[in-house]
Amino acid sequence: MDAEAKGRGVAKKKTSGGKRREKLLTVKDFERAARQKLTKTAYDYYRSGSDSEAALRRNERAFRRLVMWYRVLVDVSERELSTTVLGTPVATPILIAPTAYHKLATPDGELATARAAARMGTIYVASTLATTPLEDVAEAAESPKWFQLYVHKDRGFTQSLVERAEMAGYDALVVTVDTPVLGRRLRDERNGFALPTGMSMANLLALTGDDDQGSMLARYVADRHDAAFTWSDLAWLKSLSHLPVVLKGIVRVDDAVRAADEGVAGLIVSNHGGRQLDASPATIDALPGIAQAISSRCEVYVDGGIRWGGDVLKALALGARAVLVGRPVLWGLAVDGEEGVVKVLSLLADELSRSMALAGVASVRNVERGMVVRE
DSSP: OOHHHHHTTOOEEEOTTSOEEEOOOSHHHHHHHHHHHSOHHHHHHHHOOSTTOHHHHHHHHHHHTEEEOOOOSOOOSSOBOOEEETTEEESSSEEEOOOSOGGGTOTTTHHHHHHHHHHHTOOEEEOTTOSSOHHHHHHHSSSOEEEEEOOBSOHHHHHHHHHHHHHHTOSEEEEEOSOSSOOOOHHHHHHTOOOOTTOOOGGGHHHHOGGGTTOOHHHHHHHHBOTTOOGGGHHHHHTTOSSOEEEEEEOOHHHHHHHHHTTOSEEEEOOGGGTSOTTOOOHHHHHHHHHHHHTTSSEEEEESSOOSHHHHHHHHHTTOSEEEEOHHHHHHHHHHHHHHHHHHHHHHHHHHHHHHHHHTOOBGGGOOGGGEEEO
16 A cells, blocks of 8 residues: 555555555545546536635534444344435435536436435435436436425526426425525636536526536526525415425524424525535534424424534434435546445445444434534
């Protein structure tokens, strides 16, 4: 093992040609391998946070500050990872967060992600900014899927997206509420980020036109996103379909209570992966207060900074029903397409199961709230 690999704790494995390749044992290993396969522009787009990227770092570091007061002499010979979200059974409490532009990682794009989710028995939240039409994603695999929605200035177009999602068979509408404008992603600005020729925001061609392929995301959001969307518009949005509504981007207790009062089905405690307000709190720090205030009024999920199966267990102990992972899925997608996503989700599930055994937890459905505290 060379000094660099030894220093970063990455095992190497010989190939048939005598060369050594990295054994992918952690999400970080997958990220390193993905970086070698992606263009710099694509890697920076997936990897970047806003401004100084403090929120991006804060999300991960907050998990490291949490310690688990484990139990012993508990029968953990079998661990139960399955649960339900909005009444839908899932094999693990690890869902796939909405992320854009999967064809930057693999030619099959979102189709590969949807198929991997089905194989793993979990839910994929398809993004408005997908590079594959939402109907094609829905048809890729017979499994539950949610559709993530940005509210556009053109309310008629927004309505058409909702109607398309319902018609295609999506099971819930995930409305992103933390993006009235786009956070400034300096890496994208320096790279002049644009989709490659022949790749488009496939759900938005009616707005952008076929000749708008590769348009900059920042320009699109500035031109199209509705910064005037408020609580008073939520009833209108809910009236557009029979789909349950989940709000994504909540970090304040009072906003969470207001959302529950408005009758939403779920909340995702999220700061957009550290890509919007750079001064936002770590989502795992925001989670406990929200979960306590909401209680059983609606389901609470969390995303941001989850890189280990142990992080999932911490989130469950602090009140999350399930977690959503974004970047780890993209790294798997870049490394090995559908198989890469399956490998990453399997890795996280295995780590979660092992953490449960070591913490004296036999089922994700009865994780003790008090077992995790800040260091």
